[in-house]
Amino acid sequence: MQKLKCTVSYDGTHFSGSQIQPNKRTVQAEMEKAMTKMHKGKQVQIYFSGRTDAGVHAKAQVFHFETEMNIPPESWKKALNAVLPKDIHVKGIEPAPANFHAQFDAIEKEYRYFVFNCKERNVFKRNYAYYYPFDVDIKKIQVACSLFEGTHDFTSFCSARTAVKGGKVRTLYEVSCKKHEDEIVFILRGNGFLYNMVRIIVGVLLDVGSGKIDLPEIEEMFRKKDRTFAGKTLPPEGLFLWKVKYENEAGKQRGNA
Amino acid sequence: MQKLKCTVSYDGTHFSGSQIQPNKRTVQAEMEKAMTKMHKGKQVQIYFSGRTDAGVHAKAQVFHFETEMNIPPESWKKALNAVLPKDIHVKGIEPAPANFHAQFDAIEKEYRYFVFNCKERNVFKRNYAYYYPFDVDIKKIQVACSLFEGTHDFTSFCSARTAVKGGKVRTLYEVSCKKHEDEIVFILRGNGFLYNMVRIIVGVLLDVGSGKIDLPEIEEMFRKKDRTFAGKTLPPEGLFLWKVKYENEAGKQRGNA
Structure with missing residues (x-):
């Protein structure tokens, strides 16, 4: 199991915020959908540094996730951007320590x-x-x-x-x-x-x-x-x-x- | 009958172009809908300086129309902007000569x-x-x-x-x-x-x-x-x-x- 830290930007206009909600288009839902595609149907949860509300944008939001896939960071970025909708863009992805948490470690x-x-x-x-x-x-x-x-x-x-x-x-x-x-x-x-x-x-x-x-x-x-x-x-x-x-x-x- | 010349800006992203088309969201259709509201149900046709395609924007597009309503230009602007969707904005409206044509008179x-x-x-x-x-x-x-x-x-x-x-x-x-x-x-x-x-x-x-x-x-x-x-x-x-x-x-x- 490997932990990765990911930096994304999104245009919040057409999202009901970052956090997952039933029957709403959210950044987390789109992101996890992309992750599931990459993990061949296996669900992967992501953890944001914090929530953003409906209509709020992110120039550089951060989340972490865990994966069993062994892919170089640059390939992760390409693969995710290829399946994400155009209002979300992965800017960078990098290995993180096993105990890293995007929310609790933000200073x-x-x-x-x-x-x-x-x-x-x-x-x-x-x-x-x-x-x-x-x-x-x-x-x-x-x-x-x-x-x-x-x-x-x-x-x-x-x-x-x-x-x-x-x-x-x-x-x-x-x-x-x-x-x-x-x-x-x-x-x-x-x-x-x-x-x-x-x-x-x-x-x-x-x-x-x-x-x-x-x-x-x-x-x-x-x-x-x-x-x-x-x-x-x-x-x-x-x-x-x-x-x-x-x-x-x-x-x-x-x-x- | 009075002829008016109107300058509008629009964000073309969510329009199927300027020109009216059946079952499509177009700038002309939205504009004429607003005109009809102001003319209490009476249809009013507008004539653009030229077409713009789906997704193309306008910082300052021009059209003309004829009306029997006698309203000062500044009030026209306010009234139209109040009923138009947020991706169209009337920047100015002014009286034009009776023979003015937004398309044919553009130099x-x-x-x-x-x-x-x-x-x-x-x-x-x-x-x-x-x-x-x-x-x-x-x-x-x-x-x-x-x-x-x-x-x-x-x-x-x-x-x-x-x-x-x-x-x-x-x-x-x-x-x-x-x-x-x-x-x-x-x-x-x-x-x-x-x-x-x-x-x-x-x-x-x-x-x-x-x-x-x-x-x-x-x-x-x-x-x-x-x-x-x-x-x-x-x-x-x-x-x-x-x-x-x-x-x-x-x-x-x-x-x-």
Whole structure:
């Protein structure tokens, strides 16, 4: 039995999220279907670094699986891409230690949220950015970003339905915002993210940028520990799981060589 | 009766082309459905500047129609966008002279063809660029581009099924090629384009760039006046109708003011 770590990108538009669900098109179902084909009908389960919701994209999602097949990594990649639908693409596959777990061993995740900030709609961006036609003060947003960095209890900034063991304290290493032409991009890096956390935080940041709320209100939101104080959850189309980092990342190149 | 000129963009991915066809989802059918809604059930026909094929996009396609409704242009735009599906967007609408015709009055069209030139596939580009992972010599392509500029008989560079009155001589004002990071963009501007013409010309240009054919062979293709000598037709996803120009364009601003 060999364990493999696989990096995939997917366009979330036509998926009901990553996680398998009965009668829905999901990334996991498509991926396991491809695996089953390669294993001549034998079912193979995959384990993602974490879930992504319906409509959410992944530039580099990671999963692991176990196999008895002895195929070089480059051939795995080719074979899987040949049977996968066009909205999923295997970027890389490599051997992993027997005790590797894509979810539990992840030490950092990066999400990016894209906002299309233009009066006129753009049909080509509709599935890949949140359309937000209002004027925003980027400098003010950047100041607000810094309030989210560091270690905080994010109870107010995750779905009230979040079921999580061990509390809602997380550490964000980076919360930043840049605007280039019509596009605003938010970058969030942290040791873990709660359900809907990025979409709620970016919603609050846009509320700051449009002048709807002011900086002291963010501190108040943190204090309240109540989801209802933090505005709406932004839609999924702007959200990308950008990168998942593991402790042995430096060893990755060695593993591949 | 009032004549209106309308500029729309559409994402061609989920359309069987612009032109109405029985039991197919087409841009014209969706557009006329929206028109019928606005005219309380009365059918209104629209006339495009020209057809686009299944999967081909439009950044700015133009059509005209006639109406008895007396609504300001800005309200037309809002009302149409409210009922149109999300992959069509009305960018502008303005009064046109009674004798205006979107097809026959067009004096210039611009098409752009996007190529994603990278070893690794990108799921987010799959519907908006042609995936071409091979090395290309851009300078050589640029020289080849100039051979297509000017007035030529384009018989070899259009579908053999092209049915057109008045011959296959067209004038191209610009045929250019630029590369930026992983993206190659071809710009073609001319007084008219034959069926599949852009997709065939760009195919030949990529054949030059990859070293498959050489410059004298392009001159030979022109001479042969035979479609079979000019390589394959590239897929539709890279093609965008970028702009349609009319003689009275300068008067456009006046008409809007």
